[in-house]
Amino acid sequence: GDLIVSVALPVQRFRAVLGSLLLSTESGDIDAIVQAERLAIMRVFLVASAVTVLLSVLLASTIAGPVRRLAAAAERVRRGVRHRRAEIPDFGSRKDEIGHLARVLSDMTNALYKRMEAIESFAADVSHELKNPLTSLRSAVETLPIARTDEQRNRLLAVIKHDVRRLDRLITDISDASRLDAELAREATEPVDIGRLLETVVAIARETRLSNGRQIQLTLEHGRRGKDAFYVLGHDSRLGQVFNNLIDNALSFSPAAGGVRVRARRDDGNMIVTVDDDGPGIRAENIEAIFERFYTDRPEGDEFGQNSGLGLAITRQIVEAHRGAIRAENRLGPDGRVEGARFTVTLPAPG
Numbered sequence: 001g002d003l004i005v006s007v008a009l010p011v012q013r014f015r016a017v018l019g020s021l022l023l024s025t026e027s028g029d030i031d032a033i034v035q036a037e038r039l040a041i042m043r044v045f046l047v048a049s050a051v052t053v054l055l056s057v058l059l060a061s062t063i064a065g066p067v068r069r070l071a072a073a074a075e076r077v078r079r080g081v082r083h084r085r086a087e088i089p090d091f092g093s094r095k096d097e098i099g100h101l102a103r104v105l106s107d108m109t110n111a112l113y114k115r116m117e118a119i120e121s122f123a124a125d126v127s128h129e130l131k132n133p134l135t136s137l138r139s140a141v142e143t144l145p146i147a148r149t150d151e152q153r154n155r156l157l158a159v160i161k162h163d164v165r166r167l168d169r170l171i172t173d174i175s176d177a178s179r180l181d182a183e184l185a186r187e188a189t190e191p192v193d194i195g196r197l198l199e200t201v202v203a204i205a206r207e208t209r210l211s212n213g214r215q216i217q218l219t220l221e222h223g224r225r226g227k228d229a230f231y232v233l234g235h236d237s238r239l240g241q242v243f244n245n246l247i248d249n250a251l252s253f254s255p256a257a258g259g260v261r262v263r264a265r266r267d268d269g270n271m272i273v274t275v276d277d278d279g280p281g282i283r284a285e286n287i288e289a290i291f292e293r294f295y296t297d298r299p300e301g302d303e304f305g306q307n308s309g310l311g312l313a314i315t316r317q318i319v320e321a322h323r324g325a326i327r328a329e330n331r332l333g334p335d336g337r338v339e340g341a342r343f344t345v346t347l348p349a350p351g
Contacts, residue, residue, distance in 0.1 A: 002027045002028045002030070002031055003030040003031055003034075004024055004025055004027060004030070005024070005025045005030055006022060006023065006024040006025075007022075007023045007024075008020055008021065008022045008023075009021045062098070063098060066089070066091055066098050066102070067098070067101075069089045070088065070089060070091075070098075070101060070102060070105060073086060073087065073088045073089055073105070074088075074105060077109055077112070085113060086109070087109075088102060088105045088106040088109050089102060090102065090106075091103075122177075122178070122293065125293050125294050126174055128294075129170060129294050130167070130170060133163040133166045133167050133170070134163075134167070136159065136163050137159075137160060137163040137164070137167070140156045140159040140160045140163070141160065143156055144156045144157070144160075173310040173311075173314070174310070176310075176314065177293070177310055177313065177314050177317070180238075180314065180317055180318065180321075183238075184235060184238065184318070184321040187235055189233040189234050189235065190233070190234075190235075190236070191231050191232070191233060191350075192231065192232055192233070192234050192235070192236045192239055193230055193231055194230040194231070194232055194239070194264055194271055194273065194347070195220045195222075195229070195230035195264060196230075197236060197239060197240055197243070198218060198220070198243060198262060198264055198273070199218065199220075200240070201240055201243045201244050201247065202216050202218045202247070202262060204244075205244070205247050205248075205251070209247075209248065209251055210251075214251060214254055214256070214257070214258055214259060214260070215258075215259040215260070216247065216251075216259070216260045216261075216262065217259060217260070217261045217262065218262045218263075218264075219261070219262070219263045219264070220264050221263070221264065221265040221266070222266075223265070223266055225266060229265075229266040230264060230266065230271060230349075231349065231350065232271050232322070232347045232348070232349045232350070233322075233348075233350060234322045234347070235322075238318045238321075238322075239318070239322070239347075241314070241315075241318060242315050242318050242319060242345065243262070243273065243275070243345075245311045245312065245314065245315045246275040246315065246343050246345070247260060247262065247275060248311070249277075249311060249312065249343075250275050250276070250277035250279070250341070250343075251277070253277050253279030253280065253340075253341065254277045254278045254279050254340075255278060255279065258277070258278035258279070259277075259278055260275065260276065260277050260278075261274075261275075261276040262274070262275050262276075263276075266349065269348060269349055270346050270347065270348060270349060271346070271347045271348075271349040272344065272345070272346050272347075273344070273345045273347075274342055274343065274344050274345075275342070275343045275345075276331060276340055276341070276342045277340045277341050277342075278339065278340045279340050279341055280338065280340075281330040281331070281338035281339075281340060281341050282328055282329075282330055282341050287328055287329070290312055290328060291312050291313055291315075291316045291326075291328075292313060293310060293313040294310065294313075295312075295313075319345055319347070322347055322348075323347075323348050324345060324346050324347040324348065325345075325346045326343065326344065326345050326346070327343070327344050328341060328342070328343050328344075329341070329342050329344070330342070
C-alpha cells in the first residue's frame with residue numbers, strides 16, 4: 001500500500017541493448033516526504049492564521065476603534081447635546097493619520113462652537129440695538145395722537161423720521177455683517193492692486209465727503225518693486241469697503257481745516273496701509289473696544305444715531321478674512337500730546 005517510484009534506463013553499446021538499469025525507491029519513502037510537506041504546509045497555515053488574527057485585533061484596537069469613537073463624537077456634535085459641549089476624543093499624541101484626523105475634527109468642532117457662540121452673541125446684540133429705536137419709535141407713535149399743538153406733533157414726527165432712518169441704517173449694516181463670512185468664503189480671491197484701489201476710494205471721498213476745509217492726502221511708496229508693489233490676493237470690493245470705512249471714520253473725527261493722510265507701502269511680504277487723522281485720538285481704554293460690534297464713541301457735535309457702530313467691526317472682519325490684521329493707536333507729538341489717531345492695516349502680499 002506504499003508509493004514506489006521506479007526509473008528504468010536501457011544499457012546500450014554501439015546501438016546494441018546489453019541490458020537495463022532499474023532504480024526504485026524504498027517502500028514508504030514517498031509517503032514520508034508527502035507527509036512531511038503536508039505538516040510543513042499546515043504549520044505555515046497555522047502561523048499565518050495566528051498572525052492574521054493578531055493583526056486584526058491590533059488594527060481593530062488602533063484604527064477601527066478610534067475611528068468608531070471619532071464617528072460617534074461627530075454624530076453627537078451633529079445632533080447637539082444639551083447642557084454640555086460634545087467633545088472629540090483626544091488622539092493628538094498619535095503621529096499617524098488617526099491623530100491627524102482627531103486634531104482636524106477637534107479644530108473643526110471648536111471653530112463650529114465659536115461660530116455658534118458668535119452667532120448667539122450677534123443675535124443678542126442685534127436684538128438690543130433694534131429695541132432702542134423701536135422703543136423710541138413706539139413711544140412717539142403712541143404719543144402722536146394726543147399731541148395738542150402743531151409744535152409737539154412736528155417734534156414727534158421728527159423723532160419718528162430719525163428712528164426710521166436709524167432702523168434702516170442698522171438693518172442695512174446688520175445684513176452686510178451677517179452675510180460677510182459666507183460671501184468671502186464663497187468668492188474666489190483675485191490679485192488686487194491696492195494702490196489703484198486707494199486712488200479710487202480717495203478720489204470718491206474728495207468729491208463727496210470733503211467739507212470745512214478738510215483734505216485727504218494719499219502717499220504711495222512703490223519702492224524697488226515699482227507698480228507691482230501693491231498687489232495682494234483678495235476681494236477688491238470688500239477691501240475698498242475697508243479703506244472707505246477708515247477714511248469716513250477719520251474724516252468724522254478730523255476738525256475743520258484738518259486732514260486725513262493715507263499712506264501705503266510694501267514691507268517684505270506684507271502690504272501696510274495707514275490712515276491718520278487730526279482728531280482728539282482714542283482713549284486708552286477704548287483701543288480694542290472700538291472694534292466691537294455696535295460700539296460708538298462719536299465726536300462732539302455728531303447727531304446721535306447717525307452711526308450703527310458696525311463700521312470698524314466689519315472692517316476688522318474683512319481684514320482678518322484676508323489673513324491680515326488691523327490695529328489702532330494714537331499719534332504723539334514731540335511734546336507727548338496726542339495729535340490724532342492712526343489705523344494700520346497689514347495684509348499678506350505675494351512675493
